[in-house]
Amino acid sequence: METMNIVVLIKQVPDTWSERKLTDTDHTLDRDAADAVIDEINERAVEEALLLKEAHGGKVTVVSMGPDRATDAIRKALSMGADEAVHISDAALHGSDTIQTAKVLASAIRTIEGVDLVVAGNEATDGRAGAIPAMLAELLGLPQLTHARRVEVEGTEVRVERETEDGITHLAAELPAVVSVGEKINEPRYPSFKGIMAAKKKPVTTLGLGDLGIDPSEVGLAAAFTSVVESAPKPPRGAGERVEDQGDGGVRIVEYLAAQKLV
Amino acid sequence: MPDYRLDEEHEQLRATVAEFARDVVAPVIAGYYEREEFPYDIVRGMGEMGLFGLPFPEEYEGMGGDYFALCLALEELARVDSSVAITLEAGVSLGAMPIYRFGTEDQRLRWLPDLCSGRRLAAFGLTESDGGSDAQATRTRASLEGGEWVVNGSKVFITNSGTDITSLVTVTAVTGRSEAGNEISAVVVPSGTPGFTVAGHYSKVGWNASNTCELAFADCRVPEANLLGERGRGYAQFLRILDEGRIAIAALGVGLAQGCVDESLRYARERTAFGKNIGSYQAIQFKIADMEARAHTARLAYYDAAARMSRGESFKKQASIAKLVSSNAAMDNAREATQIFGGYGFMNETPVGRFYRDAKILEIGEGTSEVQRMLISREMGLR
Numbered sequence: 129m130e131t132m133n134i135v136v137l138i139k140q141v142p143d144t145w146s147e148r149k150l151t152d153t154d155h156t157l158d159r160d161a162a163d164a165v166i167d168e169i170n171e172r173a174v175e176e177a178l179l180l181k182e183a184h185g186g187k188v189t190v191v192s193m194g195p196d197r198a199t200d201a202i203r204k205a206l207s208m209g210a211d212e213a214v215h216i217s218d219a220a221l222h223g224s225d226t227i228q229t230a231k232v233l234a235s236a237i238r239t240i241e242g243v244d245l246v247v248a249g250n251e252a253t254d255g256r257a258g259a260i261p262a263m264l265a266e267l268l269g270l271p272q273l274t275h276a277r278r279v280e281v282e283g284t285e286v287r288v289e290r291e292t293e294d295g296i297t298h299l300a301a302e303l304p305a306v307v308s309v310g311e312k313i314n315e316p317r318y319p320s321f322k323g324i325m326a327a328k329k330k331p332v333t334t335l336g337l338g339d340l341g342i343d344p345s346e347v348g349l350a351a352a353f354t355s356v357v358e359s360a361p362k363p364p365r366g367a368g369e370r371v372e373d374q375g376d377g378g379v380r381i382v383e384y385l386a387a388q389k390l391v
Numbered sequence: 392m393p394d395y396r397l398d399e400e401h402e403q404l405r406a407t408v409a410e411f412a413r414d415v416v417a418p419v420i421a422g423y424y425e426r427e428e429f430p431y432d433i434v435r436g437m438g439e440m441g442l443f444g445l446p447f448p449e450e451y452e453g454m455g456g457d458y459f460a461l462c463l464a465l466e467e468l469a470r471v472d473s474s475v476a477i478t479l480e481a482g483v484s485l486g487a488m489p490i491y492r493f494g495t496e497d498q499r500l501r502w503l504p505d506l507c508s509g510r511r512l513a514a515f516g517l518t519e520s521d522g523g524s525d526a527q528a529t530r531t532r533a534s535l536e537g538g539e540w541v542v543n544g545s546k547v548f549i550t551n552s553g554t555d556i557t558s559l560v561t562v563t564a565v566t567g568r569s570e571a572g573n574e575i576s577a578v579v580v581p582s583g584t585p586g587f588t589v590a591g592h593y594s595k596v597g598w599n600a601s602n603t604c605e606l607a608f609a610d611c612r613v614p615e616a617n618l619l620g621e622r623g624r625g626y627a628q629f630l631r632i633l634d635e636g637r638i639a640i641a642a643l644g645v646g647l648a649q650g651c652v653d654e655s656l657r658y659a660r661e662r663t664a665f666g667k668n669i670g671s672y673q674a675i676q677f678k679i680a681d682m683e684a685r686a687h688t689a690r691l692a693y694y695d696a697a698a699r700m701s702r703g704e705s706f707k708k709q710a711s712i713a714k715l716v717s718s719n720a721a722m723d724n725a726r727e728a729t730q731i732f733g734g735y736g737f738m739n740e741t742p743v744g745r746f747y748r749d750a751k752i753l754e755i756g757e758g759t760s761e762v763q764r765m766l767i768s769r770e771m772g773l774r
Contacts, residue, residue: 145413207403318411320441321454324403 132186132281135237136177136210137248137260138170140194140201144253154349155356156223157254159195166201169249171316173309174205176279177247178317184281186244187211191236193221193229199332206327207319213332214240220337223349226255230263232347235340237268245286246306250275261308271301277312395694401463404456408464411440412471420472421740423600427592429554430600433475437468438509443482447491451503458635459697462642466690469646470653471742473749474600476643481550481601482506484636486513489561489577493620493628498579502559511558516546516580516606517629527626531608533564533578538615540564540578542586542608553589553604557582560606563625575625579617586611597748633757634707637714638700640757641693644717647746647753648686651721651728654743655679658732669731678727685720692716708770715763718753725750 142148142162151158177188190205190213192198202213216236224232237243246268251258265272273279277296278289286305290297291312319327337344345351371380385391397405415436423430437443445461447453454460461483469476487506490498490513505511522528531544542564546552552560559581567574580587590605620628656679659670669675696709728743729736736743754760 203403207407318407318436318440319403320439321400321404321445321456321460322441322449324400324407325455328400 130185132180132184133240133242133244134177134180134186134188135240135243135246136170136173136188136190136205137233137246137264138174138190138192138201138205139167139249139252139254140164140192140198141167141252141254144168148254149361150356150359154223155359156349159197164197164200166204167249167252167254168316169251169253169309169311170201170205171208172311172313173247173249174208174210175314175316176307176309177245178209179314180245180247180279180281181209189214189240191233191240192216193232193236202332203327204319206330206332207323208317209319209323210330212330215332215334216336216340217334218336218344220344220348223352224347225352225354226257226259227263227353228347228351230260230267232337232340232342233260234264234267235342236335237264239335239340244303245281246270246304247279248306248308250308250310261306265306268306271305272308273299273301273305274308276307276309279307279309279313393695393698395691397463401460404460405463405467407440408442408467409470411436412468416468416475417471417742420475420600421742421745424472424474424745425599425739427594427599429478429602430475431555434478434509434512434556437475437479441508442479443487443509444507446483447487447503447507451491451499452507453503454507457701458638459694459701462639462693462697465639465642466646466649469643470650472600472745473643473647474598476646477550477598477601478512480636480639480643481514482509482512484639485515485632486551486561488635489515489619489628489632490579492631493577493624497616498619502579505558511556512551512554513558514549514552514560515629515632516549516552516560516562518546518548520545520547527572527575529563529565529573529575531562531564533562533566533576535566535615539612540615540617542578542580542611542613544608546606548593548603549606550601550603552602552606553592554602557602560587561619562606562608563629566622566625569623574623576622577619577625577628578613579619580608580611580613581617584611584613595752597745597750597752599748634710635700636757637710637763638693638696638706640753641689641696641710641713641717644714644721644750644753645686645690645693647750648682648689648717648720648724651724651743651746652679652682652686654741654746655682655728655731675731678731682724682727685716685723689713689717689720708767711758711763711766711770714757715760715767718750718760721746721750721753 143165146162149158149161181188188210190210193216248261262272273288275290275292276288277291280287284303287300290299441454442464444453445456446458449455465476490502506513533540533542561577562580565573566576586609588607593603659675662669692713696706696713699706725747729747732743735741738744
């Protein structure tokens, strides 16, 4: 492999530090209620792409689907060191589900020539479906290496340590491929002021549904396979159960945890 | 009309440093403070972000930004902790800036890249045991013998002078006498030079996770080429450095004052007394309103001074005003925040407890509040 042409998917999400809620009208995300930030797992995806680029040379393109203000999240990825960006923004996308989103992202990635690797986060902190990377690989006809805690590229092969509840699996695939990364993959860098200033001059291509040849009726809330019928705030935390230790405290705690299926 | 909004780049820098302060500094700083330990890991992270290179050109590994960018970074750090903020302030405005402003190209290329990247720190040795505000009282001497400066004397309260990564101290010394008084020059003394001893660090009231040491020079010899700037211009040079530094310290004070607001606002919503959040009582509301007003007005004062400086206008009076009002705001807000927290505010592990201890030095360092009033009135023509 000469150099790598890497695509990173990023998503702007409500800051987990602020209060997150759904709108009363259509139960979609209330984007005005919380500060919007690049999802933390995406910062790790960007970092991994930058590390691969630093090791092998090449280019990192950020791809994001979201409303106009997602440019802030895109700019952060560019400030960290990504080279260019594709921003898919169209009012008709409001309320799209994961399948529709994966289709749109796949179309956008097809507009980029010679992609070697697509890097995504495992799961966003807002929707938490965790399905996009696999769906995307399916749509693009590429191997999927998900839940990576370590990524290595040698020649035309990508090798991944996949970590799930079942343990660690070693995966390998020929490039091009789709990789999704988990929390343990790396510690993302903070953008430097030089990076912040350089980001302003980096190219951002904005695409609408028309540019991707997608009919607006195929996407959005009305055409979604899933819909949210009702939503309610999380009930306040209960008082909990008090265990007096009479020599059997440890056992009783384990019994309690076992009853909750936590151990 | 004056416009105090931040442009996109400065806003993004501010947000990035705020995130770093929240995620990297806040969780661990109380431990460093308690142990009076220098936070090398945090300082390395600040270096990797380029904070130590903010106002310097890229040819010296700087970030190509401006002094205002440094001030914004200082404000956001000090909102969480003043020890790391003063480490940055002293590293840039007292450590690297004299080399950049007064150094030869050789000196800049030799020392600045390591300082801009935060791999090394530099210190500025001005204050002596018998002379703080009265810099003319300098007793440390440097005499030229056989192509070397021989330095003798001592300095006190020198920030960043004794860390494992300190590379040099710029020392002001008497290099001769003229009719006008002492001829003062600045000489760069690299760490580890024979005859240069760093005494153990002080036990301080505040800024406990920063490094402050006493320095002694006994027949300490450095090359003649280590003279920084013109011989005899040492006094004028450090006045310029202190004028700028006041804007930076003002930003740091605004950060502390705002940090007090942040903490108090959170606590006022959380803490209940007599069945209601304490934030629903006017006694607390008015305190917090006053605190916010002080932080806001002090911020405008340092923005104005920094804007004048970057436009190349005279900023001496505005820098002194900013330093005066921001250190007042920091002291007042720290006192009120501690009051709002009650007994918890008196505990060292709470941020407001640290803010209270860290605020006082702001009325003393980089020119006391009395010196600021003196400078302001002089600028108004009163002599």
